[in-house]
Amino acid sequence: MSHRFFLGGHDLEMVTIGELLRECGVPFHDKRLGWGARASAYREEIEAALAAGEAPVFVELQLDLDLPGEHVVVVDHHGERAGGDKPSSLRQVFSLLKLPPERWTRRLALVEANDIGHVRAMQALGASLEEMQAIRHADRAAQGVTEADETAARGAIEARFESPGREFTVVRISHTRASAVADLMDETLGGPGFRNLVVVSPSEVNVFGEGWLVSLLNALLPGGWLGGALPERGFFGHARPESSQS
Secondary structure (H helix, E strand, O other), X not given: OOEEEEEOOOOHHHHHHHHHHHHOOOOEEOOOOOOOOEHHHHHHHHHHHHHOOOEEEEEXXXXXXXXXXXXXXXXXXXXXXXXXXXXXXXXXXHHHOOOOHHHOOHHHHHHHHHHHHHHHHHHHOOOXXXXXXXXXXXXXXXXXXXXXXXXXXXXXXXXXXEOHHHOOEEEEOOOOOHHHHHHHHOOOOOOOOOOOEEEEOOOOEEEEEEHHHHHHHHHHOOOOEEEOOOOOEEEEEEOOOOOOOO
């Protein structure tokens, strides 16, 4: 069966996957969805693909449809599939397309590293400051982060709370673009640095930091999302951060 791809929440990796599929002439659908996107956003297109004898490939989409499992391919690097030693969604798509190793460019490698381990992973590839800044800027743009969002993030950072010993840093923002805060706080990119960063917005909470904290929050607060270079470092987010015991 031929594949038809359905793309999930937009970030630089998802945009890059779309570019790769377009270059290879592989059919795909991209509704420029946000994080937490569901397969049902493509219900009609999926039904048409199955009727045409195509195998749908869901890239970072929550499967909320009753579909024939033998004809479904899931590509993801979040939740149980997250980890620094596991293939990124970009790498999984690259493998599905059966592309030769020489097609894996430095930019693809940097996009993958950024998605798995943010700045630290790009550093491990020997990325220059200019390369890291360019990748992070492109990632924020793909997520829809605006100049106004970044300006608001700078003001929120100035008013941040830091626990004794700076083990935890808490930043409250008026929007949901937590990546703007994380980048501006990152020491490698010129920020003040952090050990564990908690970004509180009106509708969700996002945490960037040590793996033990990410795993603990994921266990205590079901229904959230996590990823990154676990078990060492990663991120966790939740739209309704209420304890499972409440």
